Amino acid sequence: MSTVLEQDPAPLRSPPLLGFWYAAATSSEVAPGTMKGVTLLSTPILLCRTKDGRVSAMLDLCPHRGMPLSFGRMEGDRVECYYHGWQFETDGRCAAIPSLVSDSPIDPKKICVTSYPCQDQDGYLWVYMGDSRYPDRPIPPLMRHPLPSSPYLMFQHSQMLSSTLDDGVVGLMDPAHGPYVHQSSLWRKPASQHDKAKTFEPIPNGFRMIGHAPSKNSPPYQLLKWVSGGELTTTIDFVLPNQRYELIQCGSLWVSIRVLMTPITEHETRMDFCAAWNVFRWLPFGSSIFKYFAKGFLAQDKVAMDRQSIGLKHKPPFRLVGDADQQAKWYHKLKAAHVASLQTGQPLDHPLKGPVTLRWRS
Incomplete structure (x- = not known):
């Protein structure tokens, strides 16, 4: 039975939903040992792939002076900032600050860049954009592209x-x-x-x-x-x-x-x-x-x-x-x-x- 609908104004537009996976780039855009800066939900995101193929994502901003990390380079499996050489593990933890003297009391590992869950699936690099208002909400599984059989x-x-x-x-x-x-x-x-x-x-x-x-x-x-x-x-x-x-x-x-x-x-x-x-x-x-x-x-x-x-x-x-x-x-x-x-x-x-x-x- 068909519905009969009257005209009514469309609901107001609302912001994108958080708490979901979003495709940040195609898998081929980030080769092993490289990284790429993208924008997702108006947020600068750095996508990284280690030489052994593991992918990760972090905020594309160095916590030191705000330099986009995407202007830097992958140094081994670390991200090195272009501006002062700060290095970060792929989970966002700072691993080295070259300007510190050997006996400095500052522990670089206590400095972190915001990281995001990241997966490589079905030809895309997916980033989970969580909602800080609901920190206990479990991360939902990433939906698969229906592929009934192979090869394809x-x-x-x-x-x-x-x-x-x-x-x-x-x-x-x-x-x-x-x-x-x-x-x-x-x-x-x-x-x-x-x-x-x-x-x-x-x-x-x-x-x-x-x-x-x-x-x-x-x-x-x-x-x-x-x-x-x-x-x-x-x-x-x-x-x-x-x-x-x-x-x-x-x-x-x-x-x-x-x-x-x-x-x-x-x-x-x-x-x-x-x-x-x-x-x-x-x-x-x-x-x-x-x-x-x-x-x-x-x-x-x-x-x-x-x-x-x-x-x-x-x-x-x-x-x-x-x-x-x-x-x-x-x-x-x-x-x-x-x-x-x-x-x-x-x-x-x-x-x-x-x-x-x-x-x-x-």
Whole structure:
């Protein structure tokens, strides 16, 4: 049964959620024995990888005089500051201060740089951005990219958007922009829109568009159907704080896509796209075709988000209308429910109570 929704103002944007893992960089960006400075949630972060491959993260600021540690170098398995040569272990503890005399009473080990849990998984370096208001909250496990089988091929692509995290996430789950933003002589046009009905169900920290036949207007899906020779099903999940998963399957063949909206600063978000598949491994030029379509779609999304940012500078009110905008409402309510759960210690009051069918045209 489809929901009937009245117009109402969109909730106010809110800061990115703490207490979650965020993708700071691709794994290939930090080679063994090197380090890299990045910005994540407006925080300067130094990513390090020792020569034996261990990864770590710390605040990219020397506690001595505020010099970004990323201007320095890796000296063995230590980080050496460019300014005065202070050295730090990968857990943030100061190991040496060259200016101290041999009989100095100062113990460098009592000086520390803030460190962050860091993991190398599924092609990304992930950093856990904890919430100091809830120091006893356990660190949640890092979600894996669904990879049903191996071997497989993988493609990663990142691009910066002039967008807040909330606007980026809402754009990520918007089902109605496709015929207008993703136009081509090969696929979607506004005149080709038709009614759609999709059923959603709650999942922990998110919601799922349950298995259904993918769009007939998408050449990549139709190519997959042609290769597989069977009927495709696709399942789409959104999970707090910023992750969208899509798994397309036909028998033993599959394509798994994860898109992350990674908050860099208050008004800058990075879209991290990662696709893995086993279906085109033997098809000549299959990978090239997939990457071509993926980059084309992502470039169109970037243009749309960057253009929208021009209007958002004027802080216009939003009107979320009908079933096409219901996922955006769930996102805002889910985010607020998570914050309330932390504050009260009560289980999260999920805004989606059971299976719901939404209808829209696209």
